[in-house]
Every structure is written in C-alpha cells, then in structure tokens.
Amino acid sequence: MKMTIKEIAKLAGVSQATVSKIINNYDDVGQKTKERVLAIMDEYGYRPSYAAQSLVKKVTKVVGVIYAGHINANFNHPFFVEVVDMFKKTLGGEGYDLLFFSNEKFHKADENYLQRCQHYNVDGCIIIGGEQVEPSIYELDQSTIPCIGVDIELTGPHSGYIMTDNIQVSSMAVEHFYLTGRREVAFIGGEKESFVSRQREAGFRERIKAYGLQAPEEWFVYGDFFEESGYACMKELLRSERTPQAIFAISDLMAFGAMKAIKDQGLDIHDFAIIGCDDITAAKHVEPPLTTIKQDKQKIGRMAAFILKDLITGHIEQTSLKVDPELVVRESCGSKKPGVMR
Template sequence: MALNIKTIAKMAGVSVSTVSKIINNYSDVSDETKARVLEIMRETGYTPSNSAKTLATKKSNLIGVIFAGKLNVDFTHPFFVEVLNSFKKQMGVLGYDLLFFSNEKFQGEDADYLGRCRHYQVDGCVIISGEEIEPSIKELDESDIPCIGVDIELFGEMSGHIMSDNYKMSSKVVEHFYLQGFRDLGFIGGSKESEISNMREAGYRNAMESFGLPARAEWFLNGDDFYEASGYKAMTRLIEAGSLPRAIFAASDQIAIGAIQALQEHGLNVPDDMSIIGCDDIEACKYTTPKLTTIRQNKEKIGRLAALMLYDLIHKQSPVSSFVVEPELIVRESCGSNTHHYGYFG
C-alpha cells in the first residue's frame, strides 16, 4: 500500500484535513486523535511531504523569488545578494523555503510568472528589480498572490514594496559635493529603462537646482546597466568628449568602480582630477584604490523588512504597506575637496 496522507487518514479513521492539521501543528485537534495519528505515522514510517502539508491548508510554505526584467540582476549583483541573504534568513526563521524562478528561457510574454506561481502553489513572492520589466510582473502584482517588491514599485491589492529613499540619497550626494566646494557636477546612471536609476537622477537634478547649480546635458550619461563595464564605457565617452565635470555621482558602486578604472587608464587621478561617489556600499568599496565614498543602503534591514512585510501579507496581519529606508553617506577617499577655488571644506 502506498503511503500518503490519504492512507494515514483512512487508517486512523479521520479526515485528510485532520491529518494535515496534525502535521502542521494546529491546536484544534484533540490530544487523543493527535496521539493516534502520530502513532500510525511512527509505525508505518510515514514522513509527510511538502505537498501533504499543503493539501488541506492550501499553504506550501514556499516563497517565490523572481529577478524581474529582461536585463535582470542575478547572483553576481553584490547589493541584491546581500538583501536576498537577509531575506532568506528571516524567511527561514518564519518557516519558509525559497523557490527561485528562472527567466533565461521564459522571456517577454512567455514569462507567465502568475501561472508558474500557481503551478508551484507558492504562498507569496519577492520580486527583485531588474530593467525592462516584463508585462507578466504587472499581472502577478494585480493577482491575489501576496508580493513584495525590492527596488520595484508594486501597487496591487495584495502587494507592497520596499526600497531606499532614492531621492534623499541623491540629495545627500549633492549636499556633500557642494560642501566640498564642487560646482561642476555630473551623473552616470544605469539604463534609461531603469526606474531606480531615473529616480536617482531626478533627485540629483532637483538637489542641484536647489543649490543653484546648472545641470549640463553632456555631463549626464546613461550606461547599459549597473555593472562595472557600463561605468567604464560611460566614463570613456565622457573623457573622449573633452569636457569633464569635477565630481560625479554614479548610480551604483559598480558603475563608479568602472568609471574610476577608465579615469586611471587615461592618466587621471581620483580624487585630485575628479571626485566620485557611488551607491550601495558593497564590500568592494573598502578595497578599491582609492577607497570609494558611497551611499550606504541598509541591505540587511531591507531584506528583513521585505520578509516580515510579505509574511504579514500572507497571513493578512496588517494592511498592505510600502516603506523607504533611510540611506547613509559613507565618506572614504574617492571624494576630496575643491580647495583651489573654495578653500578647506572638511
């Protein structure tokens, strides 16, 4: 006889839902019934599978992890890896496993995240922002599956999102540049399709306007993504154009690292010839030459909050909500002072 939850229920003379409640440690089963079922499970050697736990409760204890976008981030992205590690730890404490969705084969209309979520009966999803977001993300956002977006805004009835305050981080950068005596400022963003990059650029431009600083079009560039090669290519274009700002805000640390490499290969010094500030505060910032001044995003906090928010959505314990997390300027070596024109601004 094949052992499954239905077999155990028949042997114990109880319903399948009763066995499922016992497996999932529900309290509304009598001690006598619970003891009888557990004894049968022990005698038969039956070990409940995840599908058995799901059968009556409709809960799989699985959380879908989706790296959204045709130009998606992945496990090589140090910022999202740290966020996801924090998310995983908190979800583990709450009793959930993670199921990672592949989108290498499923692109565009074929992504069908909602259909795949229903197939695997996930209890909820965390959606991590990429670029050129697929239409199927919107379909999932508008469904009844609880979703939390990280660096992507979700507005469905069962969705929420969390991100750093992208406008404030840009304002902090402009303020720091201004205090150091810099007035000629530039910006290197990710792709033009990236909402996060666009937020950071908009915040940067707004802050510059507040300080009365002109935004020269030739000093505002977009790369292909948030990685080093993108920063390297953007900075190379800027150098070859023959006109350089004195300070640049890069929309990610990796863009900043690539930009610094391009400057150094062209015989320019950071921060003497150009100051650079990155964004994220990945581990590599401490080991670059020079060490990178950056905006720290609280990756551990973002991951934990995403997990707790999703848990509350799944259990309907609180209204759907969204949060922004306070960024922090971390001053290192890649941003100096423009002492020649403005004196000391330490």
C-alpha cells in the same frame, strides 16, 4: 451586509471551491461561470478575505523569488545578493523555503509568472526589480498572491514594496559635492527606463538646480549598474570639451568602472571627486576607497521578509516603505577622515 464566499456561491449556483478557484485565478473554470460569479461579486461589493482565498490554496510554506527584468537575471549584483540573503535567513527562521523562478524565456508569450506560482502553489513572492520588467510581473502583482517588491513599485491588492529613498540618495551626493566645493558635476545612471535610475536622476537634477551647480546635458550618461558600463560612461565624459570636477555614479560597480577609466587615461584619480551608491564590501578596498551612499541591505532584506509574511497571513493588505540612506565618506571624494553623515 457583508457577503461571504458561501453566499456568493449560493447566488451563483456553484460550489464554494469554484468561487475560490475564480478568486485565485485558476484556469480550469468555464468563462461563463467565471463571468457570472464575478458579476455577483461586483454587484454586492464582495472583496475576498485572505481566508477565502485560502480555501483551495493549501499553505506550503514556500515563497517564490523572482528577479524581474533581464539585468538581474544572473543573481550577481552584490546589493541584491545581500538583500536576498537576509530575506532568506529571516523567512527561513519562520519556517519558509525559497523557490527561485527562471526568467530566461520571459520574452515568450507562454511564460506567465502567475500561472507558474499557482502551479507550485507558493504562499507568496519576493520580486527584485531590474531593467525592462516583464508585463507578466504586473499580472502577478494584481493577483491574490501576496507579493513584496524590492526596488519596484507594486500596487496589487495583496502587495507591498520596500526600497531606499532614492531621491534622498542623490540629494546626499550632490549636497556633499556642494559642501566640498565642487561646482561642476556629472551623473552616471542606469538604463533610462529603470525606475531606480529615473528616481535618482530626478533627485540629482532637483538638487543641482537648488544649489546652482553646473551639469550640462552631455554630462548625463547612462549604463546598466555594472562596472563595464561605468567604464564606458566615464570615457564618454572624458571625451567632453571640458570634464566635470565630480561624478555621481548610481551604483558602486559603475563608480569602480569610472575610476578605472580615469586611471587608464593616465589622469590623476585624486583630481576627481567620485561618489557611488550601495556601499558594497569592495567599496572600502578600492584605491582610493570609495565615498558612497549606503543602502541598508540588512534592513531591507529583513523588512521584506516580515512584510511578506504579514501579507501572507493577512495581517496587512498593502504597504510601502522607504529606508533612509547614509553618506559614507572616504578618500574618493577628497575626505581626510572617513565618517558617516545621516
């Protein structure tokens, strides 16, 4: 027999509003009452529907925006700027407003995303994945508040996530190196703890092994997705006993930094093959224009908006989606004619 919130409340001897508060993790319910209600829900296998969760949650048409971790806190990475802009335009067309949450104090114990989302009564959240993600992000993910993640895996009961297929990203880069005759390749990654960086490194290692390419461990260097770190990483590679023929940087900004480091050392940039990732607008304007793995920022932003709306309205409960990348060939990898390989 499928239980209802009314029947759970009757068995527990409390009001339906109290049960709904417990379902939505409100903190103004006594611990003994909470334990009694949860025990009954567990005994009868009760799983709250979206309608039940909404009894005490007034629809506000407001969605929270959270940049998880410290690396994205400045909102200034071109990839995420475009994703969030499309997300905003798409949800705005559906009548939603956005509320940006600060994470400047996330190291302090009193910072809690779930409580703040409850305080502002948001209908749902988009979470942009960064480095060193705060534990409270995963508390929010596991709550009844619908969440959509971009570049972060969410597994909560009302969560979903969307990202580019990061294994395929690196596979495309290595395959292009192989097909253009480069056999000694290096990898410039983000922080080692980064989910995206780990995935792209795994794809890179898998593919260089398949093609028998040379990539000693000293040619694996790590930055933070931004230009300055790409510059430092490339200088480290240039200090190696021998230098690689080709470099895959997992962001366009780090690729820009790597190119600048080569030029500042007085070396010919055309002696190296460089591939970045993202295909931000500036990639086609650097010298030489950057070969890169394009992430479909417009599609990611639009899909994130529609998935979150469906999570909010209860049309879906959990979902995940990986978007195919594209290789955009320009002069930084020795191409005479730009093109796209799908």
